[in-house]
Amino acid sequence: MSNRIPVAVLAATGSVGQRFIQLLDCHPYFKVAAITASDRTVGKKYGDACHWILPGDMPDWVRDMEILPTSPDSVSVPLAFSALPADAAVEVEPAFARAGTMVCSNASSYRMEPDVSILFPEVNPDQVNIIPIQRKLRGWSGGIITNSNCTSTGITVALKPLQDAFGLSKVFAVSMQALSGAGYPGIPSIDIIDNVIPLIKGEEEKVESEPRKMLGKIVGESIVPADFIVSAHTNRVAVVDGHMVCLSVELKTPATPEQAIQAFRDYQAPEISRDLPSAPNPVIVVRNEADRPQPRLDRLTGKGMATVVGRVRTDPLFGLKFVVLSHNTIRGAAGGSIYNAELLVKLGYIKK
Numbered sequence: 300m301s302n303r304i305p306v307a308v309l310a311a312t313g314s315v316g317q318r319f320i321q322l323l324d325c326h327p328y329f330k331v332a333a334i335t336a337s338d339r340t341v342g343k344k345y346g347d348a349c350h351w352i353l354p355g356d357m358p359d360w361v362r363d364m365e366i367l368p369t370s371p372d373s374v375s376v377p378l379a380f381s382a383l384p385a386d387a388a389v390e391v392e393p394a395f396a397r398a399g400t401m402v403c404s405n406a407s408s409y410r411m412e413p414d415v416s417i418l419f420p421e422v423n424p425d426q427v428n429i430i431p432i433q434r435k436l437r438g439w440s441g442g443i444i445t446n447s448n449c450t451s452t453g454i455t456v457a458l459k460p461l462q463d464a465f466g467l468s469k470v471f472a473v474s475m476q477a478l479s480g481a482g483y484p485g486i487p488s489i490d491i492i493d494n495v496i497p498l499i500k501g502e503e504e505k506v507e508s509e510p511r512k513m514l515g516k517i518v519g520e521s522i523v524p525a526d527f528i529v530s531a532h533t534n535r536v537a538v539v540d541g542h543m544v545c546l547s548v549e550l551k552t553p554a555t556p557e558q559a560i561q562a563f564r565d566y567q568a569p570e571i572s573r574d575l576p577s578a579p580n581p582v583i584v585v586r587n588e589a590d591r592p593q594p595r596l597d598r599l600t601g602k603g604m605a606t607v608v609g610r611v612r613t614d615p616l617f618g619l620k621f622v623v624l625s626h627n628t629i630r631g632a633a634g635g636s637i638y639n640a641e642l643l644v645k646l647g648y649i650k651k
């Protein structure tokens with residue numbers, strides 16, 4: 300624990316920022332050396348500025364840490380975890396990358412840039428090879444690696460074994476997304492109790508594009524998306540954590556539910572990603588019960604890093620359908636970023 304890498308958490312006070320603080324508590328590779336937030340909060344102690352919303356107490360070591368400005372002039376570290384809103388990330392993340400920091404980001408600002416990977420160690424670790432290309436094209440000594448949007452996470456993990464075994468043609472997705480996905484304080488309680496909101500702005504476009512990029516390949520100096528089509532409906536529901544998605548999938552080679560279940564169960568992360576501290580094992584947990592997965596019961600499977608699949612059955616329109624559950628602020632955000640950073644350390648992109 301003595302030679303842990305000093306890291307910053309950018310936007311440490313929000314829904315995702317708090318998950319970073321929680322998951323980095325006693326992390327074997329990383330030690331939080333700096334925390335930042337907006338100008339409203341700079342100069343305050345974390346314990347005073349942050350309204351802690353996670354189960355379990357705020358770690359003691361962070362209570363008295365001072366919140367710094369979100370700028371490389373104030374924070375100099377080899378690795379920054381970014382929980383910035385997209386509009387702030389547009390300027391700030393490249394500034395850190397230029398200053399030599401590797402940024403592992405949750406913001407959507409750079410996800411779809413052709414020289415930026417939406418990295419997923421259990422799915423596409425080879426996309427780290429875009430980093431030297433990004434550094435060359437942008438003149439950075441650091442870099443930006445992103446997480447996917449928190450709904451695309453579970454979808455992509457579940458599609459990967461199907462892509463490998465049968466090929467993918469079409470995906471139809473209907474999400475039921477948790478409240479914590481909207482940040483804190485998020486949606487007013489009066490709008491969501493006893494209700495479902497059938498619009499999450501910008502979300503359908505993300506779900507229709509990000510899984511294709513994550514399942515794509517580097518060609519030349521760009522990441523080229525995989526060639527299947529996704530149609531998505533995204534809905535906000537009155538669940539605290541855990542995004543559930545109903546998927547109907549048309550495969551290039553049709554498969555029975557039993558063959559699909561076997562593919563899910565047999566799926567293993569590529570070898571390079573398996574022994575990292577945040578690696579889920581198994582990557583996919585298939586529930587046999589007719590009424591699972593459920594967010595409240597299943598979101599912490601594999602400490603919130605596993606993807607849970609259930610209700611695998613025949614679909615009269617597309618061939619195969621099933622339900623996927625993934626923890627949005629753990630696998631879909633902070634936990635995913637930390638897993639990405641662990642892989643970058645292993646591959647020498649971040650030095651201890």
Ligand SMILES: NC(=O)c1ccc[n+]([C@@H]2O[C@H](COP(=O)([O-])OP(=O)(O)OC[C@H]3O[C@@H](n4cnc5c(N)ncnc54)[C@H](OP(=O)(O)O)[C@@H]3O)[C@@H](O)[C@H]2O)c1
Pocket residue numbers: 309310311312313314315316335336337338339340341369382383384385387405406407447448449479480481482483484627628631632
């Ligand atoms: N929630 C999820 O499940 C999830 C999943 C995947 C990705 N994401 C993405 O992660 C990011 C954070 O989401 P969230 O849910 O944590 O949001 P949130 O709860 O609303 O928190 C926003 C955070 O950003 C800080 N902030 C706001 N404006 C800033 C600025 N100009 N400069 C520096 N810091 C600023 C806030 O600090 P103050 O305390 O000073 O206001 C706060 O720490 C977003 O890009 C979101 O799209 C979220």
